[in-house]
Amino acid sequence: xxxxxxxxxxxxxxxxxxxxxxxxxxxxxxxxxxxxxxxxxxxxxxxxxxxxxxxxxxxxxxxxxxxxxxxxxxxxxxxxxxxxxxxxxxxxxxxxxxxxxxxxxxxxxxxxxxxxxxxxxxxxxxxxxxxxxxxxxxxxxxxxxxxxxxxxxxxxxxxxxxxxxxxxxxxxxxxxxxxxxxxxxxxxxxxxxxxxxxxxxxxxxxxxxxxxxxxxxxxxxxxxxxxxxxxxxxxxxxxxxxxxxxxxxxxxxxxxxxxxxxxxxxxxxxxxxxxxxxxxxxxxxxxxxxxxxxxxxxxxxxxxxxxxxxxxxxxxxxxxxxxxxxxxxxxxxxxxxxxxxxxxxxxxxxxxxxxxxxxxxxxxxxxxxxxxxxxxxxxxxxxxxxxxxxxxxxxxxxxxxxxxxxxxxxxxxxxxxxxxxxxxxxxxxxxxxxxxxxxxxxxxxxxxxxxxxxxxxxxxxxxxxxxxxxxxxxxxxxxxxxxxxxxxxxxxxxxxxxxxxx
Amino acid sequence: xxxxxxxxxxxxxxxxxxxxxxxxxxxxxxxxxxxxxxxxxxxxxxxxxxxxxxxxxxxxxxxxxxxxxxxxxxxxxxxxxxxxxxxxxxxxxxxxxxxxxxxxxxxxxxxxxxxxxxxxxxxxxxxxxxxxxxxxxxxxxxxxxxxxxxxxxxxxxxxxxxxxxxxxxxxxxxxxxxxxxxxxxxxxxxxxxxxxxxxxxxxxxxxxxxxxxxxxxxxxxxxxxxxxxxxxxxxxxxxxxxxxxxxxxxxxxxxxxxxxxxxxxxxxxxxxxxxxxxxxxxxxxxxxxxxxxxxxxxxxxxxxxxxxxxxxxxxxxxxxxxxxxxxxxxxxxxxxxxxxxxxxxxxxxxxxxxxxxxxxxxxxxxxxxxxxxxxxxxxxxxxxxxxxxxxxxxxxxxxxxxxxxxxxxxxxxxxxxxxxxxxxxxxxxxxxxxxxxxxxxxxxxxxxxx
Numbered sequence: 006x007x008x009x010x011x012x013x014x015x016x017x018x019x020x021x022x023x024x025x026x027x028x029x030x031x032x033x034x035x036x037x038x039x040x041x042x043x044x045x046x047x048x049x050x051x052x053x054x055x056x057x058x059x060x061x062x063x064x065x066x067x068x069x070x071x072x073x074x075x076x077x078x079x080x081x082x083x084x085x086x087x088x089x090x091x092x093x094x095x096x097x098x099x100x101x102x103x104x105x106x107x108x109x110x111x112x113x114x115x116x117x118x119x120x121x122x123x124x125x126x127x128x129x130x131x132x133x134x135x136x137x138x139x140x141x142x143x144x145x146x147x148x149x150x151x152x153x154x155x156x157x158x159x160x161x162x163x164x165x166x167x168x169x170x171x172x173x174x175x176x177x178x179x180x181x182x183x184x185x186x187x188x189x190x191x192x193x194x195x196x197x198x199x200x201x202x203x204x205x206x207x208x209x210x211x212x213x214x215x216x217x218x219x220x221x222x223x224x225x226x227x228x229x230x231x232x233x234x235x236x237x238x239x240x241x242x243x244x245x246x247x248x249x250x251x252x253x254x255x256x257x258x259x260x261x262x263x264x265x266x267x268x269x270x271x272x273x274x275x276x277x278x279x280x281x282x283x284x285x286x287x288x289x290x291x292x293x294x295x296x297x298x299x300x301x302x303x304x305x306x307x308x309x310x311x312x313x314x315x316x317x318x319x320x321x322x323x324x325x326x327x328x329x330x331x332x333x334x335x336x337x338x339x340x341x342x343x344x345x346x347x348x349x350x351x352x353x354x355x356x357x358x359x360x361x362x363x364x365x366x367x368x369x370x371x372x373x374x375x376x377x378x379x380x381x382x383x384x385x386x387x388x389x390x391x392x393x394x395x396x397x398x399x400x401x402x403x404x405x406x407x408x409x410x411x412x413x414x415x416x417x418x419x420x421x422x423x424x425x426x427x428x429x430x431x432x433x434x435x436x437x438x439x440x441x442x443x444x445x446x447x448x449x450x451x452x453x454x455x456x457x458x459x460x461x462x463x464x465x466x467x468x469x470x471x472x473x474x475x476x477x478x479x480x481x482x483x484x485x486x487x488x489x490x491x492x493x494x495x496x497x498x499x500x501x502x503x504x505x506x507x
Numbered sequence: 508x509x510x511x512x513x514x515x516x517x518x519x520x521x522x523x524x525x526x527x528x529x530x531x532x533x534x535x536x537x538x539x540x541x542x543x544x545x546x547x548x549x550x551x552x553x554x555x556x557x558x559x560x561x562x563x564x565x566x567x568x569x570x571x572x573x574x575x576x577x578x579x580x581x582x583x584x585x586x587x588x589x590x591x592x593x594x595x596x597x598x599x600x601x602x603x604x605x606x607x608x609x610x611x612x613x614x615x616x617x618x619x620x621x622x623x624x625x626x627x628x629x630x631x632x633x634x635x636x637x638x639x640x641x642x643x644x645x646x647x648x649x650x651x652x653x654x655x656x657x658x659x660x661x662x663x664x665x666x667x668x669x670x671x672x673x674x675x676x677x678x679x680x681x682x683x684x685x686x687x688x689x690x691x692x693x694x695x696x697x698x699x700x701x702x703x704x705x706x707x708x709x710x711x712x713x714x715x716x717x718x719x720x721x722x723x724x725x726x727x728x729x730x731x732x733x734x735x736x737x738x739x740x741x742x743x744x745x746x747x748x749x750x751x752x753x754x755x756x757x758x759x760x761x762x763x764x765x766x767x768x769x770x771x772x773x774x775x776x777x778x779x780x781x782x783x784x785x786x787x788x789x790x791x792x793x794x795x796x797x798x799x800x801x802x803x804x805x806x807x808x809x810x811x812x813x814x815x816x817x818x819x820x821x822x823x824x825x826x827x828x829x830x831x832x833x834x835x836x837x838x839x840x841x842x843x844x845x846x847x848x849x850x851x852x853x854x855x856x857x858x859x860x861x862x863x864x865x866x867x868x869x870x871x872x873x874x875x876x877x878x879x880x881x882x883x884x885x886x887x888x889x890x891x892x893x894x895x896x897x898x899x900x901x902x903x904x905x906x907x908x909x910x911x912x913x914x915x916x917x918x919x920x921x922x923x924x925x926x927x928x929x930x931x932x933x934x935x936x937x938x939x940x941x942x943x944x945x946x947x948x949x950x951x952x953x954x955x956x957x
Contacts, residue, residue, distance in 0.1 A: 156824045157827045157828055157831070187824060349941075350954070370602075372603040372604070373601060373604065380938065381942035385947060401821050404823070408918045409918075411918035412860070412864070412919075414919050415918060415921050419921045422946075466918065467919075468864050468916060496825070497825070500825065501777065501801060501804060502831050502832045502833060502834060505836055
């Protein structure tokens with residue numbers, strides 16, 4: 006870790022040197038804050054080394070060092086204009102296990118600044134009467150293909166599966182996202198404020214995910230959630246073996262799948278070691294040839310370095326356990342199992358390993374690996390102390406995740422495992438935030454967090470409740486009663502559906 | 508002697524009860540909030556009296572015979588059993604396992620395909636649907652399947668789902684209705700109650716690529732059926748002009764052209780709805796529409812034609828160029844125009860439980876609650892000509908009813924008892940057995956021993 010930070014630092018120095026000589030590189034000017042802070046904490050005794058190293062580093066052509074310069078495809082997201090706002094007298098579910106029957110949430114500067122039963126609205130605040138209404142964190146859908154399988158679902162919009170080889174860790178979902186997908190608007194009207202957009206599951210390694218703020222934007226960069234870690238989509242089971250077996254290639258079986266994962270991790274470990282060695286030599290002022298950069302292995306080695314999170318499509322209990330074995334063999338961590346129809350069979354194991362599982366309320370049975378999917382899956386995991394997430398994988402269901410959670414609650418109650426509203430709300434807010442590594446920023450109503458908030462017409466776990474107002478970073482991004490806050494995508498203009506939503 | 512039995516006790520004595528002859532039973536379901544969907548209306552607290560499998564009385568003040576078994580439904584809601592208006596349930600098991608799917612004809616026939624022969628009363632999905640309050644399914648054949656269970660991310664959508672040249676015809680085949688009662692050996696209640704057909708993009712694709720071809724092909728098939736009906740003898744002697752359809756397909760279309768059998772048309776775009784309404788009027792066909800995402804745009808015309816509509820209450824995306832006008836307000840707007848609306852779920856597993864939630868969702872978007880309840884009970888029964896037996900709680904009808912923990916259309920509500928033709932149904936399923944097996948707790952032996 007320390008070594009790579011040092012090399013980043015040397016490169017930023019090198020780039021700064023270039024800057025004075027060459028105006029055309031202004032766009033790469035590294036106003037990179039984390040690096041600046043490293044510099045200030047690293048001053049004593051390192052100056053000579055840096056100068057020596059910079060001489061070596063500067064010869065690397067741009068783009069050949071995955072850690073050099075600012076991150077590519079950086080977020081250009083800017084919160085929409087907001088004002089000091091107080092939601093007063095609402096029924097609050099904080100997603101931290103607390104239920105406040107009548108309380109106030111204050112938002113200022115894009116953050117939650119106060120929340121509680123006895124909080125007073127500050128002077129000058131815009132007051133929203135929330136009496137009789139419910140307030141929750143913004144809904145987070147950890148499994149979405151909005152933008153990569155955009156509506157209308159024509160072949161020209163089928164951008165989710167690079168199903169040409171089983172390991173496509175080198176593709177990034179953000180390069181397939183069409184920001185004009187009308188589905189983003191529908192999801193927002195359902196209270197969804199944050200989405201993880203994943204590549205499909207045709208491949209063992211599907212590619213990088215991207216985490217988006219659900220705001221209308223012209224570019225995908227304009228939606229990217231600042232500071233959200235990347236995910237790597239992996240897939241177990243039937244899809245990879247079906248897709249490639251049909252082509253007469255490996256994997257054609259589940260054992261072929263596992264061999265495919267392990268072979269890739271061996272390569273990734275080797276690649277990581279080469280870069281680590283290189284950086285160590287540079288740090289010592291020695292001459293060294295950099296390894297050839299590989300987009301594929303950048304992503305896989307990013308997982309081994311703990312920077313990229315595994316988002317693993319995996320239905321069956323035995324296969325999830327196998328994946329955990331593989332993660333131990335190569336020393337990485339699985340963040341979330343997705344779909345995980347059989348998670349309830351190993352709820353204790355998942356709780357112990359600290360791996361979240363994302364599932365549907367009761368979508369199951371459409372294929373053999375989903376045959377044992379049950380509506381009690383979430384409630385059993387909750388009882389076992391696992392991190393349970395309800396996800397959609399679907400542009401319709403993503404609009405109703407609150408009701409999906411309600412279905413799973415009903416199933417739990419039926420078998421004598423009731424889940425409180427205060428706990429169930431975390432299935433679609435704080436727990437997905439944990440699974441995506443953004444729970445320090447969003448996912449619960451806590452002072453200091455991003456003001457991603459939904460004001461519901463009633464109990465969010467009722468089929469009759471709708472999101473009335475949706476805030477992202479304190480800004481109104483949707484208002485059911487005010488057409489000025491009901492954005493339409495470019496595609497929707499002049500179409501028969503214009504003006505009939507929400 | 509009056510036996511007062513709690514619901515849990517009732518479930519545990521079920522095996523005993525089911526051994527008794529049904530004919531001898533009188534059951535009084537007392538104290539529940541009754542949503543009758545019939546002339547009795549909504550009753551805050553009332554009684555449903557069942558005798559010999561039929562409903563004999565519904566009301567707030569019903570005298571309970573001394574020999575009646577009493578089921579206490581106080582604090583609960585009682586509704587008619589739900590009716591799935593168009594489903595693959597009973598002829599479909601695992602979508603991606605072709606061997607388990609009997610909901611489409613394949614290449615050898617079209618209109619003649621008769622879905623009744625694939626109905627399997629032992630499907631593991633039936634108890635699941637029954638636990639969701641569904642007592643009756645209208646099983647409608649489909650033209651073809653995408654093959655991925657609706658999952659965009661499976662990779663299957665990228666490799667399958669298109670039609671091949673030379674497949675069958677526009678007609679998907681004949682509709683049947685099946686009971687979801689446990690323990691029956693033949694679940695088909697009534698076969699040949701309708702004919703299913705796909706128009707719009709799917710129909711056009713079958714017809715070679717365009718809508719103009721699809722309608723012309725349909726017309727020629729119906730003309731041939733009429734011609735065949737008048738010239739059977741000539742056909743048998745080889746003296747008739749050749750038809751592109753088989754004798755079986757033409758036979759199957761005769762009740763359609765004679766207006767005796769409703770034609771279920773899956774159609775989505777407003778202009779396609781307009782065309783099929785015009786066509787049906789000219790041909791004197793009895794029509795039912797399914798899908799109709801843009802139905803609200805031509806709601807008055809649909810209402811004027813007296814054509815009922817089966818809709819997916821969640822559809823609100825421009826999923827294709829024929830559903831650009833999809834909106835959650837569709838059900839409300841069609842109902843307001845006077846159209847009889849039945850709400851369905853998607854065709855896969857969700858269908859089992861999603862219909863009632865979709866009806867609830869439509870309430871938030873303008874469908875009155877009473878119409879929403881009707882859309883999953885009496886309306887599908889009326890649409891398919893079954894309302895003389897099912898769809899509402901009224902004297903003379905089959906005692907198909909459900910006792911719920913609360914509002915049947917809300918998501919956290921579940922059924923606690925289901926009766927079909929007066930017989931109490933087992934409240935278990937393969938899913939519930941799995942859930943019980945893996946209920947959190949310690950055991951020295953593997954779950955397989957539980």
